[in-house]
Amino acid sequence: NAGVTQTPKFQVLKTGQSMTLQCAQDMNHNSMYWYRQDPGMGLRLIYYSASEGTTDKGEVPNGYNVSRLNKREFSLRLESAAPSQTSVYFCASSPGAVANTGELFFGEGSRLTVL
């Protein structure tokens, strides 16, 4: 019952360092998403991938890059981390267009602190 798996679960970075958050789903879903969650701001969409080979910007894409490596995997990269990127990051997936059911399946989250 893996569902959506994110790694790492916790990470501390120094300003300017780079890192990649990994996400994999085993539900054969077409669409995948990266959100960040900050106190008082709720969940904000960073990037999403409607299908393998496609990616698109969400609400807050600046400072991030993504790769849809294959149908299962969708990674999020911070090239030069900034303290403003301290957040909890959630990866999610949906079988098809989320508009059909509104149901996203989330991973457990990755807590990132940038010092």
Add this chain to the structure above:
Amino acid sequence: RKEVEQDPGPFNVPEGATVAFNCTYSNSASQSFFWYRQDCRKEPKLLMSVYSSGNEDGRFTAQLNRASQYISLLIRDSKLSDSATYLCAVIRSSNTGKLIFGQGTTLQVKP
């Protein structure tokens, strides 16, 4: 102004109480609406969709008011286990189905 707004609360209610949350959205073209539940330090999970005619799932009732651009969630006979953050989510009509979330409303049910 955020596209989807909620009163963050917290709402502190006794067990057995009825509590309601509202969520307003600014884009009149929004087409689909949902409520998610998020337990402390956990991932969000879909609670229920919100249909135009309103819908009920046990103790939970969701309603949509398009004229005033808000959705609501009513919880009857609150249980301790209902303590969580409730996030509303909206899909705009002009994109491929991105789900936009409100900041969440925290509910604490007390014994």
